[in-house]
Amino acid sequence: MLDIDTPQPITREELQPLLERLAADAPRCFGEGKVASYIPALAEVEPDQFGIAVCHADGSVQYAGDAATRFSIQSVSKAHALVLAMQQLPPDELWARVGREPSGQAFNSIVQLEVENGVPRNPFINAGALMVTDMLVSKLWMPQNTLRDQIRRLSNTPEVDFDERVARSEMDHKAHNAALGYLMQAYGNIHSDVEMVLDTYFHSCALSMNCIELAKSFAFLANQGVNPFDGQPVLTPVQTRQVNALLLTCGLYDAAGDFAWRVGLPGKSGVGGGIVAILPRRMSICVWSPRLDSYGNSIAGRHALEGLVSGLNVTPLG
Template identity: 50%
Template sequence: MDYTSILHQVFDESKTDDGKVADYIPELSGINPAKFGIYLQTKDFKKIELGDSQEAFSIQSISKVFTLSMAFSLLGEKIWQRVGVEPSGSRFNSIIQLEYENGIPRNPFINAGALVVADILLSHLKNPKQDLLTFVQELAQDKSIDFDSRIAQSEKETGFHNASLVNMLKAHGNIKNNCSDVLDFYYHQCSLNMTCQQLAIAFSPFASLTEPFDFEGIILSKSQVKRINAIMLSCGFYDESGEFAFKVGLPGKSGVGGGIVAFQPHQYTIAVWSPKLNQKGNSVRGMKALELFTTLSGQSIF
């Protein structure tokens, strides 16, 4: 069965109505829950797209892969002094481990870790927001990508949990800039609006479909790319990361906007978007679609 047939079957069979649109960010809750898009890009740059694959949505936590790439490029191995690479085993926003582990977040994909990464970018870049935007535009080969300032503002006004996290990190000395500056940057990165197409293209360098990894001065060695991929596999889906590896078997990253991007190194990248989330914060249709896709295609890293 070829990819096109598989994706059509996946698209049809994943149309569950289970799940619930994220409501903790007011601006996100207004999204049409029926939206559903898939975009596949293969190693020979064949593209298959279905549904709302050209519609931009809030990528939220998927942005953590972009900021980690920048910080890893800037700091090299020193970055691991400030954030770990282990799965957290707890809810994505848990403050508990932070207290027990003296302010070193478990990994860069839990909120606490992403806040530390944001702090690193603030310390090392003159125009961190613009630099991030340019980097993502280059990765996705699309200059139209932008922040959604309404979303960023909406999160800022209600983001007490993240404010709690960043202050706890600061209390442990693991935030160097002003807490409000770090939050401002963090909410902007989460507010990036991208389409399934843009995401699938932006992750091609992580899947080694294009080489080398060198975009606007953000350079990662092959080894560094592999390591980021390993973190995606271990930690990319909050405390459902084991479940995703178990059922799908691909590195990837999800966001509470309903987007998921995943890939098989050297083979393909795939981005899915559907806003209704399960209790762990991952897109219900997205998880189902990717599980079905690897089952039908018989392809996974294992």
């Protein structure tokens, strides 16, 4: 048997210098990638920024860089929408209309959706998020406000709100997502008015938050489903494990396997440049930098998460 010394996880006092080193190192990636341009309001964001925040399972926070700068969370909101749907719907109803498998396709692919008769592979691709939104629209009176209010509670930040300019910009350039919605409706798998579903979905993507607030809003996934800021359960421990499993296998679209290889944490990205990651029972993490790779994921953010996992001396999949 090999005699391998297991490194000890670093302390919180040692974590702060690590976060500051990662923030100082991030500009090395600023020459790579580009900001999302298919939504005009996102194309105007200053590209060379970086923030990182860690929320421990007890709710305490550490951060560095531009962690207090708000940005459009975009597809990171899909994870919160799924959590809300899991709270509102019985499992057999929810999972009969959306799958739990990696897509292996781009986040906005329409080809796979047609081949599989209008049933999205998972809740984190655009078609799957539209499907989850349709279920929320059918169940709730004002689903976008319900989602916003839940995120306010989870982040312990009552100021979290929509960026209406971003929401309008997305609605003005809705053609591709509308095609996904109407195709699913043609297969009988979207039950609500497609335009209402799109408006609700775009508002959830247009929530404006910073790294600190986003990390806090996901802390319950590192705390067995309990919100550390009010002590209230958000999900059961089993549901928490299930969401983390989906984040690991599907959260970074067709780059999910590479992210699991490099970082090894459940995660969810958005084209606003944010990535949220979970170290179960320890912490939730948010990184943000607007320049994206060809998959729509933050380049500097992914590099920072690799460095963070290495610096933490943890082997989440080891």
